Structures are given as C-alpha cells and as structure tokens.
Amino acid sequence: MLSPDPGTGQPAQPQPAGTRTRRGMRTRDALVAAARRIFERDGYLDARIVDIAAEAKVATGSFYTHFSSKEDVFAAVLERLQDEMLHAGVSDDRGDGDGERKDLWRGVEDANRAYLESYRRNAGLMAAMEQAAAVDPQFVRLRLERSRVFIDRSAAAIARLQQSGLADPELDPEVTARALSAMVSRLAYATFALGESVPFDALVETVTRLWTNALRMPRN
Numbered sequence: 001m002l003s004p005d006p007g008t009g010q011p012a013q014p015q016p017a018g019t020r021t022r023r024g025m026r027t028r029d030a031l032v033a034a035a036r037r038i039f040e041r042d043g044y045l046d047a048r049i050v051d052i053a054a055e056a057k058v059a060t061g062s063f064y065t066h067f068s069s070k071e072d073v074f075a076a077v078l079e080r081l082q083d084e085m086l087h088a089g090v091s092d093d094r095g096d097g098d099g100e101r102k103d104l105w106r107g108v109e110d111a112n113r114a115y116l117e118s119y120r121r122n123a124g125l126m127a128a129m130e131q132a133a134a135v136d137p138q139f140v141r142l143r144l145e146r147s148r149v150f151i152d153r154s155a156a157a158i159a160r161l162q163q164s165g166l167a168d169p170e171l172d173p174e175v176t177a178r179a180l181s182a183m184v185s186r187l188a189y190a191t192f193a194l195g196e197s198v199p200f201d202a203l204v205e206t207v208t209r210l211w212t213n214a215l216r217m218p219r220n
Contacts, residue, residue: 040124044131123192167215
C-alpha cells in the first residue's frame with residue numbers, strides 16, 4: 001500500500017505510462033534537480049514534496065505524475081550522484097610499451113583526491129543519504145550496492161598489484177579493500193558532512209600514505 005506523503009498528506013500514486021514525452025522528461029529532470037537542492041538544504045528527513053515541487057516551479061500534482069513518493073525521487077537523485085562518483089577508483093595502470101610503470105603511489109593519490117573532491121562537492125547529499133539509510137532499508141541496500149562497486153574495483157586492483165609483486169601477498173584483497181574503503185568514506189563523511197576541520201591536501205596525503213603503507217607498496 002502506498003502511504004501518504006508527509007509533505008502533502010496526499011496518497012502517493014504510481015507513475016503513469018505517458019510521462020516519457022519530451023516535455024515530461026524536462027519536467028522530470030527539473031524535479032530531480034529541485035529535489036537535489038531541497039535534500040541538500042533540508043536533509044532527507046525534513047525534505048517535503050511541496051517544497052520540491054515549488055523549487056521546480058510545478059504544481060504538486062505534477063510531482064506525482066513522475067514520482068510516487070519522496071523516497072522515489074531521492075532514489076533518482078542518488079542514481080545521478082552515483083554516475084558522478086564512480087569514476088574514482090584505484091588501479092595499477094602501467095606505463096608505455098617499454099615496460100616502465102607509472103608511479104603507483106601517484107595513481108593511488110590521484111584516485112583518492114578524485115573521490116574526496118567528489119565527496120566534498122556532494123557532501124549535502126551524502127549526509128542526506130546517511131539519514132535515509134537510518135530509517136529506510138531501501139537506502140541501506142542502495143548504499144551497500146554503491147560500496148560494493150568501489151570494493152570490487154579496489155579488490156581487483158589489489159590482486160593485480162599482488163600478482164606483480166607490488167603489494168603484500170598475504171593480504172586478502174576483498175577484506176583489505178573493505179577496510180580501506182570504509183576508512184576513506186567515513187573520514188570523508190566526518191570531514192565534509194559533519195564539518196570536521198582537516199586541510200584538504202593533508203587529508204589526501206594521509207589517506208594515500210595509509211593506503212600504500214597498508215599494502216606495503218613501493219614508493220615508486
């Protein structure tokens with residue numbers, strides 16, 4: 001059963017079939033963009049559909065043409081966020097054909113910097129996702145799925161480094177990836193979502209040193 005929305009008291013309605021017109025897609029895009037601003041401003045718990053509709057400059061009824069609930073539009077916002085953040089990964093990219101390797105330390109540093117910069121840009125949404133995950137199992141699952149992508153990517157990179165003799169061979173790649181991913185993500189949350197004061201460059205340098213020291217990677 002669809003429960004009433006707390007912002008309007010109206011029952012959430014299923015999305016009709018005729019919303020994929022060009023005009024409909026423009027309205028949907030405007031609602032997603034507006035929802036992002038409202039979630040960043042008010043957090044997940046205090047965001048209301050009436051405010052999202054007002055921010056998008058559409059009638060509240062138009063919201064229900066495209067989304068069934070606040071949860072539904074928040075999932076759409078997070079889908080776009082995931083597309084932006086997943087570019088940040090760790091790899092053991094090699095150099096050119098003469099066999100020279102890139103500076104692996106710098107590769108880890110670049111990946112950490114990209115992830116932390118993305119997190120900083122999206123800190124308001126990341127804080128809202130923490131709120132949502134605390135009250136709705138749907139967002140616990142989404143959070144775990146997002147983490148799974150980062151963990152799988154990092155575990156594969158760690159395994160390749162081990163095969164090349166560039167990381168501690170006794171480490172379990174997946175468990176190590178979980179530990180390092182959790183360290184970076186929670187530190188990012190404390191710094192950017194909760195507002196702990198840490199200079200950005202010091203944050204990147206420290207996380208990179210912890211990453212490479214944990215794997216026993218060579219400096220170059």
